Amino acid sequence: MIVLENLTEMLKGVLEGCVLEIISRKETYGYEITRRLNALGFTDVVEGTVYTILIRLERNKLVEVTKKPSDMGPPRKFFALNDAGREKLRTFWEKWTFVSSRINELKEEKQ
């Protein structure tokens, strides 16, 4: 697998959407979300980045938070989307579809 570095700028504006999508699948927590993103291919994404996104989601009232004990370490903060979060996710994919199709159009265009 090709490993690309310094994806930072390209991830701006899409990482939050990816986190929303991951949360929408099942209630989950920061550390697990980070591992999921790493497994997806975004190997450089670290916990700190995900936690700031989660705090933002909470501040913007897009998620419900539940603290649960863990056998493996300290308590986990589980996140689940609420209605506003699901709506935000929907518009995220709408924007993504639009933007990515335009960019691919530019890329594929006859020279």
Next chain:
Amino acid sequence: MIVLENLTEMLKGVLEGCVLEIISRKETYGYEITRRLNALGFTDVVEGTVYTILIRLERNKLVEVTKKPSDMGPPRKFFALNDAGREKLRTFWEKWTFVSSRINELKEEKQ
């Protein structure tokens, strides 16, 4: 055509690549690049945004600049990619292909 607003954050990290691609097709200038992006669907992109990108490209020595008179108004600053610019464009598309495929993978994944 659906018009989406507030694409700002999603354009971060890709707008520069789009500008590089547009310049790679033919020598061109800021105002024309802006119109090209608007026509592509990025209707909210304004000159100011493109000029800051062009200045950055110049500072990073990715382009060659030529000033030419115009019948339609003030002189135009034409931009052309140099070798470093073409290499930057190549890695941009490599990153784009990687990131967009991962995101689509996340999107399409069986629920």
Next chain:
DNA sequence: ACTGGTATATAGTATTACTAAATAGCTGGT
């Protein structure tokens, strides 16, 4: 006691696109 994996939090930084305004050349209409 120590290491390593699990788990969260946060202060500070860099990058990037946008806002908003100024400047200037050219054309056509009044």
Next chain:
DNA sequence: ACCAGCTATTTAGTAATACTATATACCAGT
């Protein structure tokens, strides 16, 4: 002569977002 409108560039300041780096803490195995 004046003005509006399109063409064309420049730049100071702002907002948003991901990253760096570090601190804290729980638990298991050695």
